[in-house]
Amino acid sequence: MTEISYQSCIDKLAGERVMLVGGAGFIGHNLALELTSKGIETMIFDNLMFNSLIENVYNNQREAVQAELYRGFLLERFEILRKSPKLTMKNGDARIMTDLARAFHEFKPTKVVHLSAIASAVRARHDPGLCFDLQLVTLRNVLELCRERVGEINQIMLLSSSTVYGDFETPTVTEDTRPQPKGIYANTKYMAERLVRTYCHQHGLGTTIIRPSALYGERCVSQRVSQMFIENALAGKPLRLEGGGDGRLDFTYIADLVDGMVRALALHEGSGISETFNITYGNARTIKDLFDIVKEMVPNAIGVETARAEDKPVRGTLSTAHAEEKLGFKASWSLETGYRRYAEWYIERWDQARQRTLTNSQ
Numbered sequence: 001m002t003e004i005s006y007q008s009c010i011d012k013l014a015g016e017r018v019m020l021v022g023g024a025g026f027i028g029h030n031l032a033l034e035l036t037s038k039g040i041e042t043m044i045f046d047n048l049m050f051n052s053l054i055e056n057v058y059n060n061q062r063e064a065v066q067a068e069l070y071r072g073f074l075l076e077r078f079e080i081l082r083k084s085p086k087l088t089m090k091n092g093d094a095r096i097m098t099d100l101a102r103a104f105h106e107f108k109p110t111k112v113v114h115l116s117a118i119a120s121a122v123r124a125r126h127d128p129g130l131c132f133d134l135q136l137v138t139l140r141n142v143l144e145l146c147r148e149r150v151g152e153i154n155q156i157m158l159l160s161s162s163t164v165y166g167d168f169e170t171p172t173v174t175e176d177t178r179p180q181p182k183g184i185y186a187n188t189k190y191m192a193e194r195l196v197r198t199y200c201h202q203h204g205l206g207t208t209i210i211r212p213s214a215l216y217g218e219r220c221v222s223q224r225v226s227q228m229f230i231e232n233a234l235a236g237k238p239l240r241l242e243g244g245g246d247g248r249l250d251f252t253y254i255a256d257l258v259d260g261m262v263r264a265l266a267l268h269e270g271s272g273i274s275e276t277f278n279i280t281y282g283n284a285r286t287i288k289d290l291f292d293i294v295k296e297m298v299p300n301a302i303g304v305e306t307a308r309a310e311d312k313p314v315r316g317t318l319s320t321a322h323a324e325e326k327l328g329f330k331a332s333w334s335l336e337t338g339y340r341r342y343a344e345w346y347i348e349r350w351d352q353a354r355q356r357t358l359t360n361s362q
């Protein structure tokens with residue numbers, strides 16, 4: 001592993017202006033908090049159409065405590081972001097070129113991170129046309145605006161996904177493993193990667209592709225397994241262990257992903273260079289391992305074994321050796337430390353939301 005101090009990466013980012021397209025979401029707001037806390041000018045450009053306050057306030061299917069909890073998470077995002085003088089928040093739709101072009105014109109970014117998507121393979125499957133638009137039409141607009149500004153914008157970072165690998169044929173994959181994406185979400189991610197590389201090779205854009213996996217962390221409302229396990233345990237609902245919970249995921253704490261993204265933003269070598277990094281914890285764990293941690297923290301959690309779904313993807317570890325060598329990246333939060341910290345935070349917020357719900361109903 002190459003030794004590169006995090007502070008030296010922050011120093012390299014001085015004077016950069018980073019625009020986050022789809023930046024009000026889980027990953028984007030955490031990256032914005034980190035960048036702005038280190039004095040780096042950042043713009044969030046987002047139309048707030050997914051996992052947003054509106055969606056959460058008007059979703060009648062949520063139970064009272066859950067609705068209160070999610071509203072709290074989303075408000076907390078904006079409350080913290082609002083305190084930063086280095087942050088510009090812009091409400092706009094990246095599918096609409098005029099919206100995005102105005103933001104580029106006003107902010108004059110030197111780096112652009114593309115995050116907009118339906119960030120769930122399950123939800124994307126139900127709405128493939130929208131998935132296509134949010135991942136690829138928005139990317140088309142970003143790439144075209146960057147192409148006109150190759151001299152000013154030194155890097156585009158694309159948030160891709162571990163799903164581009166498809167069913168893992170080996171326990172561990174590297175960036176050189178041949179992608180075999182399945183389904184609309186993974187295929188649009190892979191198409192996005194190819195478009196980004198094409199703009200690099202044909203138009204000289206500097207590009208970085210990040211492949212994260214199974215993220216968890218504070219203020220996430222995406223309802224992935226890591227969130228639903230702790231939440232269902234607290235709500236007294238059963239936790240499903242498909243096939244006994246032997247499915248494996250490379251669970252990654254958000255702080256580790258942000259660390260890797262900051263390094264990849266800082267250490268990129270500029271125009272015409274294209275790089276791809278797995279940024280994960282780097283060691284897949286079973287769903288049963290996750291359940292065991294939840295059970296320790298919420299002893300009355302109930303696990304229910306169910307049959308394994310036939311189309312369930314086979315996943316595993318994403319090697320981070322390339323990121324270790326090129327970026328000096330090494331994840332620090334194992335499931336035992338990162339998930340425990342997250343779950344403690346979740347339990348506290350759950351109790352507060354339950355209290356508020358009781359008070360409101362009196």
Ligand SMILES: NC(=O)c1ccc[n+]([C@@H]2O[C@H](COP(=O)([O-])OP(=O)(O)OC[C@H]3O[C@@H](n4cnc5c(N)ncnc54)[C@H](O)[C@@H]3O)[C@@H](O)[C@H]2O)c1
Pocket residue numbers: 021022023024025026027028045046047048049050051052092093094095114115116117118119120134138159160161162211212213214215216222
């Ligand atoms: N969270 C994970 O575990 C994970 C794993 C792998 C890859 N990713 C990828 O990382 C990216 C960010 O994920 P996230 O977890 O922060 O998702 P998120 O849903 O929390 O954030 C996505 C944001 O994009 C915004 N958006 C969507 N369409 C837009 C449009 N047309 N114009 C402007 N904004 C728009 C949404 O409003 C939302 O705020 C996505 O591309 C996702 O596919 C996430």
